[in-house]
Amino acid sequence: MRHSLVIVGAGPRGTGILERIAANAPGLYADLGLDIHLVDPFPPGGGRVWRQAQSPLLWMNSQSQDVTMFTDDTVDIDGPVLPGPSLREWAELDGRAFAGRRLQGEYLNWVHERSVAALPPGVTVHHHPRRAVRVAGPRDGRQQVWLDGRPRPLLADAVILAQGHLDAELDPEQAELSAYAREHGLVHLPPDFTADSDLSVLAPGEDVLVRGFGLAFVDLMVLLTEGRGGRYEGDTYIPSGREPVLHVGSRRGVPYHSKIGYDWTGERPPLPRFLGPAEIDELLARPGGFDFRRDVWPLIDKELGFAHYHRLFTVHPERVRVAWTDFEEKYAAAEPLSAELQALVGSAVPDPADRLDLAALDHPLDGVRHASYDELQEGMRARIAAGLERRHDPEHSPDLAVFLGLLSVYGQVVRLGDIGDWWHGFFSSLASGPPGPRLRQLLALSRAGIVKFVGADMCVTAEAGVFRATSATVPGAVVETRALVEARLPHPTLARTRDQLLRTLYEEGAAATPGGLLAVDPRDGRIQHWDGSAHPRRFALGPHTNARGAGAFTRPRTNSPSFRQNDATARAVLTLLGDLACRATAA
Numbered sequence: 001m002r003h004s005l006v007i008v009g010a011g012p013r014g015t016g017i018l019e020r021i022a023a024n025a026p027g028l029y030a031d032l033g034l035d036i037h038l039v040d041p042f043p044p045g046g047g048r049v050w051r052q053a054q055s056p057l058l059w060m061n062s063q064s065q066d067v068t069m070f071t072d073d074t075v076d077i078d079g080p081v082l083p084g085p086s087l088r089e090w091a092e093l094d095g096r097a098f099a100g101r102r103l104q105g106e107y108l109n110w111v112h113e114r115s116v117a118a119l120p121p122g123v124t125v126h127h128h129p130r131r132a133v134r135v136a137g138p139r140d141g142r143q144q145v146w147l148d149g150r151p152r153p154l155l156a157d158a159v160i161l162a163q164g165h166l167d168a169e170l171d172p173e174q175a176e177l178s179a180y181a182r183e184h185g186l187v188h189l190p191p192d193f194t195a196d197s198d199l200s201v202l203a204p205g206e207d208v209l210v211r212g213f214g215l216a217f218v219d220l221m222v223l224l225t226e227g228r229g230g231r232y233e234g235d236t237y238i239p240s241g242r243e244p245v246l247h248v249g250s251r252r253g254v255p256y257h258s259k260i261g262y263d264w265t266g267e268r269p270p271l272p273r274f275l276g277p278a279e280i281d282e283l284l285a286r287p288g289g290f291d292f293r294r295d296v297w298p299l300i301d302k303e304l305g306f307a308h309y310h311r312l313f314t315v316h317p318e319r320v321r322v323a324w325t326d327f328e329e330k331y332a333a334a335e336p337l338s339a340e341l342q343a344l345v346g347s348a349v350p351d352p353a354d355r356l357d358l359a360a361l362d363h364p365l366d367g368v369r370h371a372s373y374d375e376l377q378e379g380m381r382a383r384i385a386a387g388l389e390r391r392h393d394p395e396h397s398p399d400l401a402v403f404l405g406l407l408s409v410y411g412q413v414v415r416l417g418d419i420g421d422w423w424h425g426f427f428s429s430l431a432s433g434p435p436g437p438r439l440r441q442l443l444a445l446s447r448a449g450i451v452k453f454v455g456a457d458m459c460v461t462a463e464a465g466v467f468r469a470t471s472a473t474v475p476g477a478v479v480e481t482r483a484l485v486e487a488r489l490p491h492p493t494l495a496r497t498r499d500q501l502l503r504t505l506y507e508e509g510a511a512a513t514p515g516g517l518l519a520v521d522p523r524d525g526r527i528q529h530w531d532g533s534a535h536p537r538r539f540a541l542g543p544h545t546n547a548r549g550a551g552a553f554t555r556p557r558t559n560s561p562s563f564r565q566n567d568a569t570a571r572a573v574l575t576l577l578g579d580l581a582c583r584a585t586a587a
Helices: 012-028 087-091 101-118 172-184 215-224 277-285 292-315 324-333 339-348 358-362 373-391 398-416 421-431 436-447 500-507 561-586
Strands: 003-008 034-039 123-128 132-136 143-147 154-156 158-161 187-189 207-211 231-233 236-238 245-249 451-455 459-463 466-470 479-481 483-486 526-528 534-540
Touching (some): 003 143, 012 034, 012 101, 012 561, 034 143, 034 154, 087 101, 143 158, 158 561, 172 187, 172 459, 172 483, 207 466, 215 436, 236 436, 277 292, 277 398, 292 324, 292 398, 292 421, 373 451, 398 421, 398 561, 534 561
Parallel strands (some): 003 158, 158 534, 187 483, 207 483
Antiparallel strands (some): 132 143, 143 154, 231 236, 466 479
C-alpha cells in the first residue's frame, strides 16, 4: 500500500513545506512510494495572495534582494541546507526593486516546480483545485480529507494544514456596522483582502472613510487611483475624475514606516544579546506562565535599545559623550525600562533625537493637536515627508540597526506561541511597511485632495444615517460619509473563520489559544487537543496557528523561523510515514 500525505494549502507555506520534504526525503523516506495531495483552489506556488489573476499595479512590500524561499547556512535546522536563488537572482532584478506580485507568483511557481522535480522517484504529487472542508479519522489510523464537490475523501496517513491567511465571519462590531449600512443604504466593506474586494461600490467623488493605515490601505489607495486611470507626473498626481475621496485614520493615525532606502555598512550589532534562546527557555519554564507586557516587552525594549545604541556609538561617536565599552557595561547591568537605564541614556546621548523611544514610535501623535482639519493635512504631510527622508538617510542608520533587532526578536518570540496581536502590529509598523515610492504617492494624493488624514485614535460610529469619524488629533472635528472601508485583514480566529475545515476541527476538540489561534506543538506543528494531547497525524503551520512567525518567504541569511518550522514539520511527517512503512513491511 502506497502511503499518502495531504497538504491543505499550496501557496508559499505549502510550497516551503514541499521544498523541505524534497530535501529530507532521501534521508528519511528513501526508496518508498508516497502520494502527496496538494489541496488548494488556487494554483500551486503563488496560491491566493500571489496568483496571476490580480492587478499588475500591486507590488510586494519587500525589496527583491530580501525575498527567498531557500535555506542557507544561517538556518538552524536538522535537515539538509539546500541553497537557491533569491527573487533578485532568479528574476535578475535590481536588488532594491520592489517587484510586482505577479512576478513573485511566478517565482513561487518556479520554486514549487523545482521542489516537485527534486522529490525521489517514488513520490508523486497531485493537485486538487478544490477546498478541503473536513478532516476525520482515528488518531491511530488513516485520515479522511473531504473536498468540496467530491463524494469520496482523500485517504491520508498524515495531514498538514497550511491554508495561510483566512477569511473570517464578522465580529459583533462589524456585523452591527454592516446591518446599519443595509438599513440606511450605505456602503460598508468589512476586513478583507483588498485585491479581492468589490471596490466598484465606491463611487467617483464620493467621500469614503477608511479605517486602517497599513499595507491594506496602500493596496486600496493604488487600486482606487492608478487603478481607475489616474497617473503621476513627477510628484504630482493627475486625477482621472473617477477617484473617491479617502479619509483615512487609525489608532496611530500615521502610515507604516517605509522600507529603509540604504544598505548596511560596518559591524553588525551582536544579536541576540538580551533576548535569546536562554531567555525564551526561562520564560517557557516558568510554572505560572508569563505575561507579555510584564515579562517579555521589557526584554524586547532592552534588545532593540542595544541594537540602536551599538550602531550609534560605533558609527557616530561624535553624537555621544562616553565610550561604547563603558556604556555597554552599564547598559547590560541596568534593569529594562528602569529609571537607571533612562538616566544612563540621557547622560550619554545628549540629543533626544538620537535616543530610542519605542513608546513614541507606537503613539506618534500622542499630544499632537491641530485646530482644524486643514491644518492637520499640512502637519501630516510634513510628518510623512520627514519620516520618508529619514528612512533614506544613512545618518539615521541606528534605525536600520533597530530593524535588524526586530528581525532577531521576531525569530525568538515565535517560540512563545500566541502573544497577542499588538506585538505583530508594532513589528509591522516599523519593519514591514510600504516601499518609499508608495509614501511619495500618498503625499501627491494628499496634495491633490484625493486622500485626507483623519488623525489618531480614530473612532467610527453609525448614526443619523451616516458613518461618523472623530479623532483626538483634531478635537471637535467630525467627518461624515456614506461609505466605510475597513482596510485590514480579517482576524484569523478559529471561532470566526470561514474555513469550514478549521471550524469543524475546533468544534470537535482542537485547542485554541486565548487569542483564538489553532494551538500546535511548537516543536513540529502537531495539532493540539483541548485535553493537552497532540494529534499524531495532523499538523498545521501558518498565521492561523500559535506557531505563526515571519512570512512564508523571508530575507536571506536571517535564520528564518518559517524555514525552521517547515523543516521540523517535514521531518516529523517523513519520520511518521517511514515508521508506518516499516510496520507495514514487518506485518
